[in-house]
Amino acid sequence: MKQLNFPPALLTDLQEVDRVVLERASSRSSVVISAAGKYILSSGGKRLRAALALLAAQFGVYRLSDVLHAATSVELIHAASLVHDDLIDEAERRRGAVTVHTRWDHGVALMVGDYLFALAAGEMALAPDPRIITYFSQAVMTICEGELAPVMNVIPFATARNQYYYKIGCKTAALFAAACKAGMASGQGTQEQIDALGSFGYDLGLAFQIIDDILDFIGDEKLLGKPAGSDLRNGTITLPLIYAVAADDDATLAASIDSRDEDHLAWAIAEVQRLGIEPAYATARQHIDLALSHLDIFPDSPARQHLGEIAAFVLEREQ
């Protein structure tokens, strides 16, 4: 399987982010908030968003003590939004592990999310550049807007695709972009540099989510912790399905996606695998290329190479 191989110095700094994230999540007075906060924050995430912030800072003046706050904030925000997203979706599991509201209850999940958001706000206040709070608060607002904007129909193609792009732009790409911008601002970048890294993060985030949605159809059930086609079963319309419907000449797939019949679902999943995966991959690849092109304003550097490795990883990952 494709692995991310970061240099030892970056890994050491990511471990420090990890330590600080978990330390921050210890509530002074609530045992359940400490437990549930640590549970979600140590649930096998790759700290990809923190790595983006650290690497973005390396395009400028890199001091871990400066960028640490942006990197910590983005991981706290990410964890909070996962807990609230699972609560809205009533999801029982994430990556194979039971969700916070399943392990505890709805009230705990709601409050732990709020607590982590507030922790993130306090953390951002320590960052060296006040714009960082603006980047992250706007990203959270965007995540909320996207959460309430589902993809409504698989056809017509252009509408479905536009709704899908809006959705994943809000849900995933906005926070990737904010992580990169906050990192570069922590590294004292110019506005042009901050914007370039924001664009890189945004396209990388789009590709990341498209791959996530592809893996939902073709991934290994053991690696993903959920059966193939979960999105289709839950009525969630994603890019592979939109492409498959568009490629399906006799329109039987579009007519059948609300079916709850197991045989029918198995057939629909196979149709998406046959017709929708390849064009979705091609689209993800385009966004990766676009993401990398935003870095052209920077000379070659180890940080730029590592962002390239992350981009390749996003495209080739299996979970």
Added chain:
Amino acid sequence: MKQLNFPPALLTDLQEVDRVVLERASSRSSVVISAAGKYILSSGGKRLRAALALLAAQFGVYRLSDVLHAATSVELIHAASLVHDDLIDEAERRRGAVTVHTRWDHGVALMVGDYLFALAAGEMALAPDPRIITYFSQAVMTICEGELAPVMNVIPFATARNQYYYKIGCKTAALFAAACKAGMASGQGTQEQIDALGSFGYDLGLAFQIIDDILDFIGDEKLLGKPAGSDLRNGTITLPLIYAVAADDDATLAASIDSRDEDHLAWAIAEVQRLGIEPAYATARQHIDLALSHLDIFPDSPARQHLGEIAAFVLEREQ
């Protein structure tokens, strides 16, 4: 009925806070977030917390453009926490109006709360003193901790009273204190001045919540928008009940509070009215006196007088 009579200049500034709060809540792209955000933000709140921030700033260098951000933030945070509190309690109504999750749905309520918290974070970043973010983010964390710490039992008295104080300190007093501290920090107060106003706000907040809990037993149903004794019906243990149980020699009240029998409930509510209201009022009065004593470090001024009027209003209000 007791009314707050603020001077015209303060009312004008509060109207500006009101305008900014509602303007901020307009989502660029989500109709439902705009609608639900404005709904909760214009649901008859007194902007008491904003008034505290403005008046606190008047002990120092008062510029509306400086303190506006603290005043706006505290109202956004208050609204967000009401929406999430109602969601946890599954409350159908607040002050007679249907709650956000009842009028829309759970997902909308969850996201509108998150959105308002994020708006508040962005707003705080505009404030002139970076400590303001810390005050508010810690207040939000405290609210979350309190939300998950119910008063478990009515006896023994000391335990019940301590749990109740912890609960209302988290739920109400912490944000009152943060509003005062953020106001004074916006007015360039010294640490001693900020701490004094924080202590004023904390004791005022305790009294405010005790009066709220008294009104739940004796208030006018039409003014409150809910029948008398709602807390008892919902199993929520508050100070009037704790005092009534302690004063009830033969312990029948303590044994009966989990009853769902209507006659029994009516009897229990009458017992609380007979035995619990007066000592709870006396306690609220003590906190008001204590709150005012924290202002002794300041010379007499219009701002100090207005805080005195707010304190009197908190004690004498009927809704």
